[in-house]
Amino acid sequence: MKFFDRLIASILLITVCLPLATEAQPTGPPGFEKIYSQRLDESHNAFDFWLGNWEVTWQRWIGKDSYQATNISQHRVFAALDGKALIELAYEDSIVLDSKTAGFSIRYFDDKLQKWVMFQCWPGKNRVSFSSLQGTHHHKRIQLYRQGKLRRPLFGVPAGTTYDNRYTFSDAHPDSFRWESSVSLDMMRTWATLNIAEGNRLTDFDALVDDQKQWFTQGDSYDCGDSLLAPLAPYLGTWTGELTYIEGKKKTKYKTERVLKPFLSGCAALGYQINYIGGEIRKEIIFVSPLTDSDQWVFYTLNNQMGESHKTFFADNMGKETLFTKKDTLGVTSSGSLNSFSWKASKPNKQIIKGDIPEKDWAFQLQLVRQEED
Known part of the structure; x- marks a missing residue:
C-alpha cells in the first residue's frame, strides 16, 4: 500500500474520558x-473507555479542506497482562488499495518515560514492518508522535525527507470518538x-471471533x-514445558506454557507465555515477525511486571537454530x-x-x- 494510505490503517485510539464504570465489559477473544484483564490497572487507566468493539469509518485528505471516505474497519480492544497493557485487533473484509486492513497494536504506560508507548504492525501485501509512537495527555487530548521519512513526494517536498507524524485523539464520548493523523514537514x-x-x-x-477468524488468525491469506x-x-x-533458572550451581525449575500462532x-x-514461579504467575505477550523492509526478524515481548519496559530482539534470519540479539528500539531502553x-527446534515437536x-x-x-x- 502507499505510505499515506497505510497511515489510514495505523490507528491509535486514545481518550481522555473517564472510565465507564457502570458499563459491562466485553469478554476476551x-x-x-x-x-x-477486565480493565487497565488503576494507576494508568486512561484507556479504559476504549475497551470493547468498534466500527471505524476512515477518510483520506484529497486536497484543500476536502476528505474522501475510504473504508470501514472493525476493532476489538481489550486489556491484558493484569491490566498493564491494552491490545487492539483490527480487521476489514473488503480490499482497499490492493490490500486488506488488518492490524495489531499494543500500548502501555512506561513509568520510566512517563509516557504511553505504542507498538503497532499493519502489514501490506507481502510487506511487514513495525513502528511506534509515544505521548501524553495535554489540554483534553492525547497526542502521540513519531518521526519517519517520506516514501513519496508530498506538498512539493521530495521523498526521503524526514517528517513528524502526530496522532490526535479528541471528541471522545461513551460510544464514539475522533482520531486524526497529521504530518509536519517543518x-x-x-x-x-x-x-x-x-x-x-x-x-x-462477531467479526473477529468466529471459527475461521480467531484472535490469532485475523482473516484469510490475502496479504x-x-x-x-x-x-x-x-x-x-501450543506448548508446555519447564523453565530452569541457573544461578551458579543452583538450579530452580518451574512449569511454563506458551502459545504462538499466526495472525494478521x-x-x-x-x-503469550505464562511462567508459574512459586506462588506467582508471570505473564508476557509475544510478537514475532519477519520485517521485509530490513530483511530481519523481530521478537517483541512485554510482561506483566509493572515498571518494566518492553524488550525487542532481532535476528538476521530464522531457522532451526536462531540467535536473537537485544536492541533498544522505539525510543525505549529494553528492561x-x-x-x-x-x-x-531441537526435535520434532520440541524446542529449547x-x-x-x-x-x-x-x-x-x-x-x-x-x-x-x-
Whole structure:
C-alpha cells in the first residue's frame, strides 16, 4: 500500500474520558483468556473507555479542506497482562488499495518515560514492518508522535525527507470518538491532517471471533502467503514445558506454557507465555515477525511486571537454530540484562530456548513440548 494510505490503517485510539464504570465489559477473544484483564490497572487507566468493539469509518485528505471516505474497519480492544497493557485487533473484509486492513497494536504506560508507548504492525501485501509512537495527555487530548521519512513526494517536498507524524485523539464520548493523523514537514511548526477516523461502539460484534477468524488468525491469506512465516513453523502452536533458572550451581525449575500462532493474514505471529514461579504467575505477550523492509526478524515481548519496559530482539534470519540479539528500539531502553538468546527446534515437536548473563553467573533454559490441539 502507499505510505499515506497505510497511515489510514495505523490507528491509535486514545481518550481522555473517564472510565465507564457502570458499563459491562466485553469478554476476551477466544484463546486469550489466560492473560485477559477486565480493565487497565488503576494507576494508568486512561484507556479504559476504549475497551470493547468498534466500527471505524476512515477518510483520506484529497486536497484543500476536502476528505474522501475510504473504508470501514472493525476493532476489538481489550486489556491484558493484569491490566498493564491494552491490545487492539483490527480487521476489514473488503480490499482497499490492493490490500486488506488488518492490524495489531499494543500500548502501555512506561513509568520510566512517563509516557504511553505504542507498538503497532499493519502489514501490506507481502510487506511487514513495525513502528511506534509515544505521548501524553495535554489540554483534553492525547497526542502521540513519531518521526519517519517520506516514501513519496508530498506538498512539493521530495521523498526521503524526514517528517513528524502526530496522532490526535479528541471528541471522545461513551460510544464514539475522533482520531486524526497529521504530518509536519517543518519541525512541528505547522501540521497537515491527512487522515480522519470516526468510531462508533458496537454492542454485537462477531467479526473477529468466529471459527475461521480467531484472535490469532485475523482473516484469510490475502496479504501474506504461507511462505513468509514458513521458517517460524517449527515454533508455532501450543506448548508446555519447564523453565530452569541457573544461578551458579543452583538450579530452580518451574512449569511454563506458551502459545504462538499466526495472525494478521499470515504476516506475523502473536502469542503469550505464562511462567508459574512459586506462588506467582508471570505473564508476557509475544510478537514475532519477519520485517521485509530490513530483511530481519523481530521478537517483541512485554510482561506483566509493572515498571518494566518492553524488550525487542532481532535476528538476521530464522531457522532451526536462531540467535536473537537485544536492541533498544522505539525510543525505549529494553528492561533486563539479557542481551541475547538462542531459539532452537531441537526435535520434532520440541524446542529449547537458552540465554545467559556471564557477568552475573546467571542463565535460563526453557524446554517446551508441543501439545495436541483440537
